[in-house]
Amino acid sequence: MSVDLRTRVDSEQAPVAAATFFRETLPALFDAHQAAIGPGGRELRLPDFCIETEGEPWTLAWQGDRVAVKAGHQGAARVRLSAEQLSDLANDQSTPVALMSNRLLDMPEGGLGDFLNWWLVLRAALDARRIHARGDVTFSGPLRKSFTPGTSDAELRAFLEEFGYLHIQGLFSEKEMAAVEADYPKAVPHYEQGDPRAWFATTKDGVEHLVRMEGFERFSPATVALIEDERFRRIGRIPGLDHAERKPGARVGALVKPIGVVKGISDVPWHKDCSLGRHSYECCSLTVGISVTGADAESGQLRVVPGTHRALVWPAPCVQPGLDLEPIDLPTRTGDVTVHLSCTLHMSQPPVRHTRKVLYTGFGQRPVDPAAAEANRLRLQAVRSKTHTSVSQPPGYLGE
Ligand SMILES: [Fe+2]
Numbered sequence: 001m002s003v004d005l006r007t008r009v010d011s012e013q014a015p016v017a018a019a020t021f022f023r024e025t026l027p028a029l030f031d032a033h034q035a036a037i038g039p040g041g042r043e044l045r046l047p048d049f050c051i052e053t054e055g056e057p058w059t060l061a062w063q064g065d066r067v068a069v070k071a072g073h074q075g076a077a078r079v080r081l082s083a084e085q086l087s088d089l090a091n092d093q094s095t096p097v098a099l100m101s102n103r104l105l106d107m108p109e110g111g112l113g114d115f116l117n118w119w120l121v122l123r124a125a126l127d128a129r130r131i132h133a134r135g136d137v138t139f140s141g142p143l144r145k146s147f148t149p150g151t152s153d154a155e156l157r158a159f160l161e162e163f164g165y166l167h168i169q170g171l172f173s174e175k176e177m178a179a180v181e182a183d184y185p186k187a188v189p190h191y192e193q194g195d196p197r198a199w200f201a202t203t204k205d206g207v208e209h210l211v212r213m214e215g216f217e218r219f220s221p222a223t224v225a226l227i228e229d230e231r232f233r234r235i236g237r238i239p240g241l242d243h244a245e246r247k248p249g250a251r252v253g254a255l256v257k258p259i260g261v262v263k264g265i266s267d268v269p270w271h272k273d274c275s276l277g278r279h280s281y282e283c284c285s286l287t288v289g290i291s292v293t294g295a296d297a298e299s300g301q302l303r304v305v306p307g308t309h310r311a312l313v314w315p316a317p318c319v320q321p322g323l324d325l326e327p328i329d330l331p332t333r334t335g336d337v338t339v340h341l342s343c344t345l346h347m348s349q350p351p352v353r354h355t356r357k358v359l360y361t362g363f364g365q366r367p368v369d370p371a372a373a374e375a376n377r378l379r380l381q382a383v384r385s386k387t388h389t390s391v392s393q394p395p396g397y398l399g400e
Contacts, residue, residue: 010372040131048075077110164344183220201264216254243363275315309343
């Protein structure tokens with residue numbers, strides 16, 4: 001079971017014209033992929049859904065176990081898209097969650113849940129993926145397991161592929177974590193309001209906190225020592241897919257999680273890191289969390305839903321209603337490391353008793369066409385850089 005889930009290449013993206021797409025492309029794909037759509041689709045609430053592109057309405061209707069595409073506006077849910085938005089949606093460059101995050105979701109009738117249910121149907125048809133149905137994802141053992149640095153690569157790989165996450169205890173020492181923590185105040189003066197690499201959040205006492213410093217390794221020799229260490233680099237080799245390190249200057253985000261945030265992003269609700277799009281071009285990447293201080297239910301721990309990387313389900317902003325897969329907590333001690341796949345649903349729990357410090361870094365798949373991938377990534381980043389200032393309860397995508 002490989003965690004290379006890519007099925008598309010940026011340079012081979014097909015143009016999408018609404019009339020042809022709805023009249024010819026989609027009906028043929030719905031027929032071709034009926035077996036992937038039927039079982040999961042039956043479990044979803046799928047009221048007739050109108051997609052209006054540049055004023056041209058087409059309605060998707062669930063009839064029996066099949067999808068019919070009709071000209072015109074029928075039904076109780078409707079989204080209005082530009083031609084570019086339809087094209088990006090069809091080509092998996094964007095998602096309903098991305099539109100919502102950027103405040104571009106225009107739904108005069110119905111809500112995000114309607115769009116997300118139909119998005120699952122569209123993805124199944126467009127990407128030849130099976131919509132998750134109850135009982136599809138099973139496991140060979142308990143959902144919760146921790147490992148040590150002495151665990152073999154083969155065992156770590158097998159667990160990561162099946163469950164979608166890893167918890168490695170004591171990969172780094174308390175002394176190494178103390179050195180990283182000591183670099184926090186030295187880095188702070190390099191981040192100010194307006195810098196997309198600096199994220200701020202306000203607590204209920206009205207105080208504004210710097211909660212995330214992207215590119216932290218530029219100011220932390222202790223962090224550079226960690227990410228150049230074989231103990232860290234080994235993680236990138238666990239899937240056996242030649243994952244690449246992140247770009248210099250943007251390798252590590254250093255987070256502080258204050259208690260009682262009322263504005264800005266500090267704790268991210270349930271999401272897959274591909275929730276804004278590009279799943280079929282990039283997944284799975286690996287996100288690595290290094291616990292500079294420990295974390296538990298009272299201090300901002302990570303939670304994941306094991307197995308969701310194997311399931312076509314809502315990618316955000318909550319666990320899909322009725323999902324038969326269960327969340328688990330991942331409490332950590334100082335020096336522990338968590339790894340999750342970009343397609344594994346995860347969230348960080350708001351701290352209530354203790355603040356927390358954590359570094360997030362990771363490894364990505366090497367694109368087949370780096371230039372085309374970079375051009376499309378830049379367009380997506382425009383969405384990402386706006387979300388942490390414009391949305392107080394965002395869906396996720398945030399590399400944590
Ligand atoms: Fe994330």
